[in-house]
Amino acid sequence: MPTTNFGPPQFALSAFGPGAGGWSSQNRNPRLLADINTDGNADIVGFGADGVYVSLANGTGGFVAAPMFADGTSFWGTQTGGWSSQDAYPREVAGAIGSTLAEIVGFASNGVYVSLANGTGGFWPPCSRTGVRSGGPKRAAGAARTPTRVSLPT
Numbered sequence: 677m678p679t680t681n682f683g684p685p686q687f688a689l690s691a692f693g694p695g696a697g698g699w700s701s702q703n704r705n706p707r708l709l710a711d712i713n714t715d716g717n718a719d720i721v722g723f724g725a726d727g728v729y730v731s732l733a734n735g736t737g738g739f740v741a742a743p744m745f746a747d748g749t750s751f752w753g754t755q756t757g758g759w760s761s762q763d764a765y766p767r768e769v770a771g772a773i774g775s776t777l778a779e780i781v782g783f784a785s786n787g788v789y790v791s792l793a794n795g796t797g798g799f800w801p802p803c804s805r806t807g808v809r810s811g812g813p814k815r816a817a818g819a820a821r822t823p824t825r826v827s828l829p830t
Contacts, residue, residue, distance in 0.1 A: 688738040691731060692722050699724075703762045704754055710769035710778030712793045719797070721769045721780070725755040728780070732797050746798040749791065752780060 692707050694700040699707065699722065709718040717733030720743070728749035731739040750756040752767060759765050759782065767782045777793035782802070791799040 686737065689720075689731060689741070691743045692720060692729075697724075704760065706762045706767060708767075708769045711776075712769070712778050712799075713797045714776050714795055721778075723752055723754065723759065723767055725753055726750055727753045727756060728799065730797050744797065748801050749780075749799055751789075751802050752782065752791070 690696055692699050699705050705723055705725070707720060707722040710721060711717060711733075712719050712721065712730060713732055715733070715735065717735055719733050720731040720739055722729045722731075722743065726745075728746040729743040730746050731743040733739055752759060754760050759767060765782065765784055767780060769778045769780055771777065772779045772781050772790060773792070775792075777795060779793055780791040780799055780802070782789045787804060789802045789804050791802045793799055
């Protein structure tokens, strides 16, 4: 059986750590990896108190220096959207609709919500698989009152 060796770890980014602005709990503020801009590299997607922050991979084993706030993502925040626990209301980043981009998929108390990646490092406003949410994470200010339904593969 062939062996695989990894080089020594390299420091890649000072953001998204416990000392970098409240990223102290993976349950409250999960940080995930997925390609959100079609370059084939895994980008960091972090769920903060006020929405989603992303740091795009630079293609050489690191990430852009400063995470950017993904506009229109306050729906997914722990405070602004009510997604207070990854255990109770998980948010994942995955290719849910068969595209080459990873979408945000959130599991609320009444169903599934999806924000499609826009291809430039951000996301479109969320839509619902099951209609208007009645419990669990709350609708963020400015979010659509009646989200559009999306058809997920079965």
